[in-house]
Amino acid sequence: MSDIQEAMRSRAKELLESGEVNAVIGWEAGRFENQTTPLITSQAAKTQRLVFNEYCVNNLGKYPRDLTAKGKVAIFARGCESRAIIRLLSDEVIKRENVYIIGIGCPGMRDRTTGELLKKCAECRHGDPVIYDEMLGEPQAKPATQERFAEIQKIEALPRAEREAYFTNAFSKCIRCYACRNVCPCCTCRQCFVDQRREGWLGKQNNIAENRFYGLTRVMHVGDRCIECGECERVCPMDLPLMSLNRKVIYDINNLFGEYETALSLDEPPSALTTYKVDDVEEFM
Amino acid sequence: MSMVETTPGAWEPKIVAFCCHWCTYTGADLAGLNRMNYPANVRVLRIPCSGRMNPQYALDALNKGCDGVLVCGCHPGDCHYSTGNYFARRRMLVFKRLLEYQGLEPERFQVRWISGAEAGKFRDTVTEVVEQVRALGPLHLNHELVLSGMEVE
Structure with a gap:
């Protein structure tokens, strides 16, 4: 080195x-x-x-x-x-x-x-x-030592009440410092919804409901564009399992709309949630 | 609101239905014209298209005291704006799975396609969702307040 x-x-x-x-x-x-x-x-x-x-x-x-x-x-x-x-x-x-x-x-x-x-x-x-x-220097071609969706499948296998407890516990620790947003290369909006005070999406209180609102909304905003660099999880001062939420969206997109990994070349099709197919999975009839 | 909470002390589920202006809202209107009965637990909110359904709306509704959220739009292929509900379908498929993954009961967030002519389907869907949520009981997302003994309104 x-x-x-x-x-x-x-x-x-x-x-x-x-x-x-x-x-x-x-x-x-x-x-x-x-x-x-x-x-x-x-x-x-x-x-x-x-x-x-x-x-x-x-x-x-x-x-x-x-x-x-x-x-x-x-x-x-x-x-x-x-x-x-x-x-x-x-x-x-x-x-x-x-x-x-x-x-x-x-x-x-x-x-x-x-x-x-x-x-x-x-x-x-x-x-x-x-x-x-x-x-x-030379490319290192380092293999991944951990399965991409192992964590997701482990959490998914838990009964609903345990999953609820797991994430409620996680969101109860969140201090909404927005470090995960600030470090994220997908979070590049000029104004983030959490800063739109007059819209009133989030107050200044710190409670589980609003932490959950922030956490899940962020996942929906970046989920289909996430490059899986894991920085959000690394910078989190409270060690929240943020990648287990981000990867869940990627996992579902993978299963529903076909194999998906973003930001690997410059000429990629639009990200999965900004496009559609007429014959997508239908379960809302 | 007063129609639901007539019996003091008895809990009634509160459901918000986000309805697309061109299909489901019209379908709900038709249900009314046909004098169909459906539970008054549902609050119908009109959105221009199911593609306008922002996941934040659903999260906000659940945070602020609703026990369930129903999202309705035109059948795929029938969107007034041609493609709005195709985008909504992808987004809602992912969002519903995310909500269930982090612990929400699947019955509390539902999506249905209901056309402007399907007044009966609107009535049946609303009745079904209300009964499912009634069976689940109230939703307490703000556990902090519940734990400290303060009931969430």
Whole structure:
């Protein structure tokens, strides 16, 4: 990984010095041991702070949204970043000419404290970038060590009352900090429904009913566009099982409307819930 | 509302029916014209098309004290806007499964296609849904309030 880190630094420096890009998005060492934090810089000298190791847990894929207004940005992209960028591109949030994608193969990232493979990385099926302008190092072709829908099937098999208790317990912990929304590359509405105070979708109270309203609505908003990067679950300070909700929608779309995985290339058909077939499953007669 | 809560103390289910303007709402109107009887537990709300049915409406209704939600629209192929109910069908298929997955009884959220001529089907559907929800009892989504002894209105 250290040779990739060196390549990252020199490539970022070249790009900034030549004026080809306005800013570079990567990771730098954090304040604590084995911690990294996103680095966004437009100064060539600061590229020496870039790091790449197995603790680069942040998905940088949403940052181009806030940065491309000022011009082209370069971003280091693993599988999850590249899919997030495809998400932003197909949602027409950013333009392809404004982002320069430097691909890196990903071996899976580890938790800072326990040293174990992150849950999102164990479930990840696309560790290598699916879109890039240039590639640093070799693709890793890391296999997923966890079945994609194992968690969903486990919860589905529970009796209804237990499922209700499980999710009521989860939503009772939610503090509605909206970290899951802020980090999500699918959540790119200019104004989110939770901020529409005058519409009154949600109050400022924190109770289970409104937490559930927020949680389920978010799933319906992003479900069919979810790139399964698992960032929502990773950033959740209360450790809610958010991917078990997101994946449930994907699981159903899979079963109802055919095999489905989004944001793998730029020329994809529209997402499953924004299209229809005349002979879709009918159970409402 | 007063029609339902006549007996003090007796619980009656509250159902919101989101009805498409062009089919089900007209069907409900026809049921009225034909002097059909159906339970007064149902509150009919008109939406322009079943494609306008925002999942947030259903969640909001359940949060604010309804015991069940019924979504009705034109039969697929008959939409006034040609394709609205095809989109609604996909969305509601997924949404219904999501609600059931996180613990809601399947009877509390139902979707039916009822045309403007099917007054009898409207009456039967409403009666059926009300009876199913009555059997389930009141819905308490806000467990916090229930646990602390405050009844949810």
